Amino acid sequence: MSNLHKVLVIEDEQNICNFLRTVLETNDYQVLIANSGGNGKTMFLSHNPDLVILDLGLPDIDGTELIKVIRQESEVPIIVLSARSNEKDKVLSLDLGANDYVTKPFGTEELLARVRAAIRSNRFAGGVRPASQRFVLQDLVINYDARVITIEKKEIKLTQTEYNIVELLSVHAGRVLTYAEIVKKVWGYSDSGSIKKLQVNMANIRKKFGEKPGEYRYILNELGVGYRMNADTEDSTE
Amino acid sequence: MKKYWSFLKNGVFSIVVWLAFFVISVVVENWLETNTMVPAIFALAVFLISLYTDGYIYGILVSLLSVLVLNYAFTFPFLKFNFSIPENLISAIIMLIITILSSALATKIKNQEKMKAETYKETMRANLLRAVSHDLRTPLTTIYGCSCAIEEKLDSLSKEQLQQLIQGIKEDSQWLIGMVENLLSVTRIDTDGVKIVKTPTVLEELIDIVLMRFKKRYPGQKIFVDIPEEFISIPMDAVLIEQVIVNILENAVQHATGMTKLEIKVFTRGNQAVFEIRDDGCGIDKERMENIFTGYFEMKEAPVDHQKRSMGIGLSVCSTIIRAHGGRISVENRKEGGCVFRFMLDMEEEESE
Numbered sequence: 001m002s003n004l005h006k007v008l009v010i011e012d013e014q015n016i017c018n019f020l021r022t023v024l025e026t027n028d029y030q031v032l033i034a035n036s037g038g039n040g041k042t043m044f045l046s047h048n049p050d051l052v053i054l055d056l057g058l059p060d061i062d063g064t065e066l067i068k069v070i071r072q073e074s075e076v077p078i079i080v081l082s083a084r085s086n087e088k089d090k091v092l093s094l095d096l097g098a099n100d101y102v103t104k105p106f107g108t109e110e111l112l113a114r115v116r117a118a119i120r121s122n123r124f125a126g127g128v129r130p131a132s133q134r135f136v137l138q139d140l141v142i143n144y145d146a147r148v149i150t151i152e153k154k155e156i157k158l159t160q161t162e163y164n165i166v167e168l169l170s171v172h173a174g175r176v177l178t179y180a181e182i183v184k185k186v187w188g189y190s191d192s193g194s195i196k197k198l199q200v201n202m203a204n205i206r207k208k209f210g211e212k213p214g215e216y217r218y219i220l221n222e223l224g225v226g227y228r229m230n231a232d233t234e235d236s237t238e
Numbered sequence: 239m240k241k242y243w244s245f246l247k248n249g250v251f252s253i254v255v256w257l258a259f260f261v262i263s264v265v266v267e268n269w270l271e272t273n274t275m276v277p278a279i280f281a282l283a284v285f286l287i288s289l290y291t292d293g294y295i296y297g298i299l300v301s302l303l304s305v306l307v308l309n310y311a312f313t314f315p316f317l318k319f320n321f322s323i324p325e326n327l328i329s330a331i332i333m334l335i336i337t338i339l340s341s342a343l344a345t346k347i348k349n350q351e352k353m354k355a356e357t358y359k360e361t362m363r364a365n366l367l368r369a370v371s372h373d374l375r376t377p378l379t380t381i382y383g384c385s386c387a388i389e390e391k392l393d394s395l396s397k398e399q400l401q402q403l404i405q406g407i408k409e410d411s412q413w414l415i416g417m418v419e420n421l422l423s424v425t426r427i428d429t430d431g432v433k434i435v436k437t438p439t440v441l442e443e444l445i446d447i448v449l450m451r452f453k454k455r456y457p458g459q460k461i462f463v464d465i466p467e468e469f470i471s472i473p474m475d476a477v478l479i480e481q482v483i484v485n486i487l488e489n490a491v492q493h494a495t496g497m498t499k500l501e502i503k504v505f506t507r508g509n510q511a512v513f514e515i516r517d518d519g520c521g522i523d524k525e526r527m528e529n530i531f532t533g534y535f536e537m538k539e540a541p542v543d544h545q546k547r548s549m550g551i552g553l554s555v556c557s558t559i560i561r562a563h564g565g566r567i568s569v570e571n572r573k574e575g576g577c578v579f580r581f582m583l584d585m586e587e588e589e590s591e
Contacts, residue, residue: 087477105415107454196471199440203469206442213442213463214449223447224437224476 004030005119008049010040010066011081012059020053023108029115037061044070051119054098055081056089064092071097077118077175081106087224091178094226099175117231121174135170137230140209140218142170151209161186162205165198166229169219174231176222202227248291255290256300259283260307267312276312277329280304281336288340292348301337305330366424369551373417377410412455416488420555423481427562434562436473441465441504441511444476448483448502456491462501470504472511472585478559479583482567485552486515486579494519494576510582518576522569530569531557556581 007029009020017033024031032047034040037058044052052070056063067078080093080101090101099118102111135142139152147163149156158166164186169177183194202219209218220228260283263276284304288297309326310319320326384403388395395403427434445463452461483502490500497519504513522530531553560567560581567581 105411196438199438199443199471200469203440203442213446213465214453214461216446221443221446223439223443223480 004028005050006030006032006047007051007053007115008032008034008040008044008047009053010034010037010044010058010063011053011055012036012057013055016055016081020111023111024115027112037063037066040066041069044076045073048074049076051115052076052078053081053115054078056093064089064096067093067096067098077121079114079118090222090225091180094176094178095181100228101176117174120231121172135173137170137173137218142167156208158205158208159201162201162208165201166205166219169227169229173229176226176228178226182226244292248296252287252291252296252300255287256283256303263312273312277308277333280308281333284333284337285340288337289344291344293345294338294341297337297341298334301333305333308333366421366551366554370417370421373551374414377413380406380410381414416455417551419481420485420551423478423555424558426475426478427558434475434478436475436563438471439474439476439479441470441472444472444474444480444483445502445504447476448480448487451480451484452487455488459491459500461487462499464501464503466505470506470511470585472583474563474583475559479563482556482559482581483513483515485556489552489579490515490517490519494521496520497576506585507582509585511585512580512582514578514580516572516576516578518572518574521571521575521577527569527571531567 005028007024009017009024009031011017011020011033012035014035017035021031021033029051032043032049034043037060040052040054040058041061043049054063054066058066063080067080070076070078077099078097080090080098081104082089082093082101083104093101099121100114102114133144135144141150142148143150144167147167149158149163149166165182168182168185179195179198180190183190183198186198187194205219206216211217211219218230220230222228259279263279266275266279267273284297284301287300288294291297306319308329310317313320313323313326384407388400388403442465445465449461449463452459487500487502490497494500494517497517499516499518501516502513503516504511506512556579557567560583563583565581565583567579569577569579571577
């Protein structure tokens with residue numbers, strides 16, 4: 001039991017807790033449930049989980065506050081449960097350090113894909129480049145030393161900026177990076193046109209990768225929020 | 239900011255109108271060589287200003303000004319204030335009464351208009367609510383009934399039966415999710431009359447999200463996409479426009495009988511992005527076409543069967559959303575069969591750069 005991944009669920013809705021517990025336990029995760037923010041804080045500190053699933057709408061503490069508290073202590077991946085129409089909450093959570101969000105209502109497949117991706121992404125916690133010097137995602141390979149990207153062994157010619165964006169996303173694979181975060185890290189500054197600049201670059205990257213809307217396999221699109229490098233090779237993207 | 243703007247607007251309007259009438263008075267006085275017309279002209283000015291400005295204050299200020307000017311410039315003794323003559327005093331009082339009455343009248347009319355708009359909104363909301371509650375009952379019956387059956391008969395149900403019940407729960411909850419998303423879209427527009435917030439949205443990313451969401455719900459349905467090669471960014475509330483496209487696609491899947499091809503086409507025309515969703519199904523008959531975006535037809539005549547529900551609210555939500563964007567939405571039958579839904583959004587130039 002002890003070598004299973006430990007998932008802490010902080011959620012006050014009993015039925016959702018039951019659902020999450022069933023889904024996660026039947027997929028070989030060890031599940032801890034906290035029914036309030038205060039409880040969650042304590043359990044986080046005493047159990048040292050591998051992943052936190054956090055509902056933003058808790059009765060006692062604002063979920064975003066809890067993200068701050070957790071981030072002061074550790075780099076554990078956090079998945080936020082949020083409402084679909086609330087991009088502001090999503091962006092805020094991500095900027096505070098959450099790895100990902102799942103919008104309610106969600107299905108089991110979607111949840112499990114995010115959970116796998118989040119736990120995997122923690123290998124590169126803190127955005128440190130992986131020691132392997134290579135990033136592999138399906139048929140896409142990034143050679144960090146040579147700054148070369150290949151798909152199906154064919155080199156993809158990117159500009160410096162485009163490469164930097166892809167590298168940044170790959171280092172944080174599985175994690176949603178907000179537009180603002182990417183702009184800050186790639187250009188080092190931001191102005192009113194910089195998000196558009198990022199979007200234009202992304203469109204070019206996708207064109208070079210040969211990706212069409214509805215079929216993005218490498219860089220996933222979080223509309224109104226940011227981008228995410230796919231990390232889940234078992235993902236049902238085909 | 240808004241207050242300041244209204245102050246400026248009302249103030250400028252009052253001054254302009256009043257000056258215009260002042261000039262008219264002078265002209266008339268010189269032309270007819272009598273000042274008997276002047277009070278009437280000023281009364282008209284005061285009346286107009288009271289009618290077309292907000293509240294009482296502008297009307298009263300203007301009427302005081304008129305009384306003073308009338309007294310000073312147009313009545314004996316000329317170019318002197320003199321309130322000792324009873325006629326002057328009485329005309330001043332009459333002027334004030336006119337002002338107050340017409341301001342009161344104007345305020346009343348405005349309130350009535352506001353109430354009319356409010357009532358219209360209320361009716362729309364009530365219609366929506368009725369359609370929704372009516373539509374909610376069916377899936378809830380399935381979900382509640384199926385789960386009760388599973389709970390009570392868990393041991394005696396065959397695997398196939400169980401699967402069927404669960405499938406029913408899943409399908410109807412998906413339908414409910416769709417309904418809730420639509421309702422949320424409407425509230426997102428309606429809350430305290432705030433205008434929607436438009437952010438520049440990349441067309442291909444929008445289409446990607448639409449396709450992903452649609453694929454989750456209808457994995458078997460292929461959609462052809464035809465969008466311009468170049469980078470296009472359109473200011474919109476992406477969550478809402480996504481909802482519009484998904485609703486129209488969903489409508490096609492559910493109602494376009496005999497459809498073999500479903501297509502999204504987007505192109506630019508002048509300063510507008512034109513979105514077209516085409517199918518080659520059975521088309522829409524004329525009677526239905528007229529009310530397709532109001533949801534009215536559905537409520538009145540729709541059979542309570544599983545297939546037809548929700549069409550009304552989906553499309554009326556579309557039209558609400560597009561109108562809130564200042565765009566236009568329409569539908570027509572295609573010559574070659576099937577129909578095409580079309581909506582247009584403005585693509586203002588990016589203010590940055």
